[in-house]
Amino acid sequence: MNLFSDPRWGEALAHLPDYLGNHVRVSVAALALGLAVSLPLAIAARNRRVMRGALLSLASIVQTVPGLALLALFYPLLLALAALTLSWFGFGFSAFGFLPAVLALALYSMLPVLRNTITGLDGVEPAILEAAKGVGMTPRQSLFTVELPLALPVMMAGIRTAAVWVIGTATLSTPIGQTSLGNYIFAGLQTQNWVFVLFGCLAAATLALAVDQLLALVENGLRQRNRLRAMLGGAGIAALVAVTLVPSMARSSNYVVGAKTFTEQYVLSALIAQRLRAAGFSATSREGLGSNVIFEALKSNDIDAYVDYSGTLWVNQFHRGDSRPREQLLDELKAVLAKQDITLLGELGFANAYALVMPKKRAEALGIHSIADLAAHAPTMSLAADYEFFSRPEWASLQKAYGLSFRAQRQMQPDFMYAAAASGEVDVIAGYTSDGLIAKYDLVVLEDSRHAIPPYDAIVLLSPRRADDQALQAAIKPLLGKIDIADMREANLRAAGGDGASSPDAVARWLWEKIGKR
């Protein structure tokens, strides 16, 4: 298929006003905040050696923290802060999306601005400083009429660097709930939609380049004392910001549906959003959210609904190490969720549990049917899992229940695990029971006869604000109990198909057609 006739380009383009607008807004806010903090600090620090050293080291340390980690750290920090203000002053704020993204990115922008402002001010010749004093300027007049104007070109170079960094790093704010051009990249990576990945990278790079060039115009204008050029650059930036502000005025959705970072979540979130739209509401998806982020976002009403898994909540949110039979666990979960005003609307019908998976032929050859059978062979085998499995209680529980011990353990991007198992690169993987790739690669799920892994029923959760929302519940209820494991596996397989029919929206429509007939 011709790369450019792929219908997914059109779909990507349709998201552009939303993603680009949010991206520019969060970048501009972060840069503005970064400048507002860095400039006075740099000016205050220029003649104070200790403060200056401390500031530059601190900013350098911040810079060494990977962007994704910095963004991720701000979420729990703000969450704790919001809880504090709520209990002390009676008001909280949303620790989701915009605010943590702006704060983390602003921090990230500080180093080049601080460094260049200090360097620029240092570069002003002592003879000029003495002249300023000698003609009768106060220190303040000297700063504003002589030192800052002379340092401006160097400062602008720092601001340019900061702008490019912020725009680039803003793509990583998707997992903490800030829509950005990163949505293309995260969604694309999860659903193997390379058109989206490419589109997101191109859009972010183009934006960064455009802003860099406009700021270069301002910088050169200042350097050559060419007002026209400087103003042209400034007007360009202002126009860019204004254009991205326009669509945001118009849009506001009735409902926001969340999705975690994997394919199935993208499909289910698209499905719920479609049902809401079919019922006459406007609905948007907030995709690519981390497991904890999404739960907290629901709790604080930043999203209205999403699909989680009973075992995940049981273990992650309520820190329970003990397992329960399926029904009992659901009942208990419903009760503890209700205490946090969260509604467990019901189960979708399938479960997506961790499971040990291996090639069917090899399992048959070795006579392995269950994990208990596997235990004897494990010391000669390697096990691959996603990034969190080995630190999760399920793994501890499996080891304890079956005395499992593998020759080697590896971590992998989940989408590549199944192929690795099929090709024999690893012997066993910790896969997900609803993954379509299990059937595709002719793999088999090993039976957990001792119930070491808790049940993972897919359940729909509603935010406190939507507890009594009959319209929302009516729109989602037709999905409950209708999606069996075979449907979900096929949907997941389709979504990983890598063609025009594989977008989450298209797969969600297919899934609805299939279950709607029942």
Add this chain to the structure above:
Amino acid sequence: MPTAPLIAYAHVGKSFDGGRGAERVIAVDDVSLEVAEGEFLAIVGGSGSGKTTLLRLTNRLIEADTGHITIEGADVRAVDPVQLRRRIGYVFQSGGLFPHLSVADNIGVTPKLLGTSAAEISARVGELLDLVRLDRAQHRDRLPEALSGGQRQRVGVARALAAHPRIVLMDEPFGALDPLTRDALGDDYRALHNKLKLTTVMITHDMTEAILLADRVVVMRGGRLLAEGTPAELSASYDPYVGELLRTPRRQAERLGALLPRGGAA
């Protein structure tokens, strides 16, 4: 010779931190000196003689450790330093012009700080450009980088005179210029000094320049005053260093006289 001193230094001392455990460097050591109104005083000395420090103490660019400096009868320490600097003209070594401001903005900087109206400043800038013999139309809007060294120093002089000071302090103003420009600028300034009834303190390392321009010359070495007087009085000094300073230009003049017989262009 005019009567009441306009500037008086009484037992003025200043030392600087030598850095890293080194002893303090004494820059100015117990200097007493008076400058009469209307006088053109030249302070001559080599590098490290303390002449620049003494000049900078005058308008409080740095503060004296000991002694008193009085201007128009008032101790400079009793005056706000910013106000003091605004009413004393200061010509910096190689101009000290603000590179991001036009000639007109450089010249008008002190009047502007004093709150003079834009129209008045503009008129004053024109006057001053005439006074320092720069073409109004041609130079007004140029940036300092587009000027020659001599033109820059003329702008520096114009800037120092902009707020109608009675006193002008000059820090080796003509040191970096070629000999012809230097001579022309020196003569022009001396004429301005007379015309505007200024009181000028100029520091220089060049005894010839001092003798040719100043009413009175002071010689400094190692922070102390070695000798002072009119050029004629100085030549009566028995100090060997002063003698050396005076003999050198004379010897040069004599050698030049011998090497360049008169006639032709010379």
